[in-house]
Amino acid sequence: MILQSLPRLLLVIVSIFIISSCQNEPKSVAEWQHTAIGALDATISRDGRFAMISSVNFGVGFWDLNKNQLLFQWKHDQNPESAIIALNISPDGSRAVTADARTFVIWNTTSGKAYGYWKAPADIRSIALSDKGRYVLLGLGNGLAIHIDMNTGRRLEFTGHRNEAVASVDLSANGRWAFTGGNDYRAVLWNTKTGKPHQLFEHKTRVTKLKLASSGKMAFTSGTKGNATIWNLQTGRPVNQLDLNPREYIISAAAFSHDETMLATGAPGRDVSLWNISTGKKVDQWRARTRQAGKPLGAIIYAVGFSKDDQFVISESSAGFGEKWPINAMP
Template structure:
């Protein structure tokens, strides 16, 4: 499928890399470690260095909650996730994780992980938390009653996790040059997806039928899970690297957030880039050189992008 490079390169040019956001806001000044949007894009959650975590209303940019794992101490929040029903959020530092109500802002679960945490995901209603760790394990925690329900294994540290909106399937990406698809209820391994390099970013469609994997210096791959094969190869260029991805519009399209302040809207059936936005990075807000688009989401008729310098951008196709 290497022939797709030429067509996609042309598509990128036609899409126009000069498209700009409708509006932009600076949510935090610096020290952003991670971020996520709720599935409907209504909420923005950022984890920071030395400043804990905070939740904003994405459209008004009003701060709703500020979260730390200990009273009177700022937590370095390194991993975050939302449940598909938008009612629960998860924050993690290096060894502890907390589940929170997005309605009241109150914490209702606190655990200590058995190894260093590298990625997290939540089931649809937030009942279960999935925690990927540096020791190659994925633990499924019961977020309501406490305790580990089951454990899944790679052969190398876990880089990323994603949960289908129906909570049936979990995808994990690892430094062992594989991504794995799991039955999220039983922990059964359903499929191993090979890679030419460590898998740094994964995504899974709402219905659990499609998966995305990304590895350094390799094309982004889209997989038909039940068909056990790659159906699309997206070559975004030698120097391009994926930082975030989400399936949208009934799993017909993808939003791809890059490490160079670009956001691509990709049509899966047509196999082409529909539009590209170049996010600004030279304003007085940009107090560091961070360029990663760490979260992307569609919210109604608009597209949201969060950059690791703390800027939130609003776009429209």
């Protein structure tokens, strides 16, 4: 009788453990539904006040997160059926850019008006803006990264990626420094006035995500199988490598805190993580919500950011929800 009861007893114990684990999972302090079906991409402003989300069925929404208010709904009128697959908000928050496969549009975030439409010479994989939208940086599928002065029309083509797709780009606030990573296993920091590389970081896999710290002193890169590293941009040497587990091999979003002591990352497995930069250790982790009905049941974290006071991490996911996570004192 005792032996026959063991499987049932084991099932009860496992069930209790699962229920207890779900109940103990940290919860967000705020949650916003930003799309009705799902999202294709998202970005969060540097001060954590605004988010921009490309929806599956309704263009791009520009949201005030403090008020949970939709400020603008944008579409590419010249090709309204094209999916908008790349987004960015300028560091000063005054401009936003949306991109479909071949076209990008710069928007005024106060008036909501578009400044114009521009064509790219190849498929756009990633895009970044400087303050006031003065400069645009494109990462293209043909291996080029193009820096454009929107005031003068000057275009600088960077050819340092061995004809492999440029998957991720970032741009300094003043537009002087470009950071680009691609399928050629390298990330390059280069001067947009001269086109000359300043730092070259070789990886063991394709570079899929990178981010510049606003001070210009550090940067983050990650690849398809880990290699998630915080770099000192002055020396070119690693500050730390993130202590990842296998399910976190791919990083889909990253942001530095304002005081540059923390790094937030997002992953396709709906994990939002907080890291101590000085140690490379994880200090907190949260699980973004998924949609209650329909498929897929998971969620890709498209964007992470910090509140202005560095007290909260903000995330946006493919499930169409934004969430706000409280930061406990770092050990």
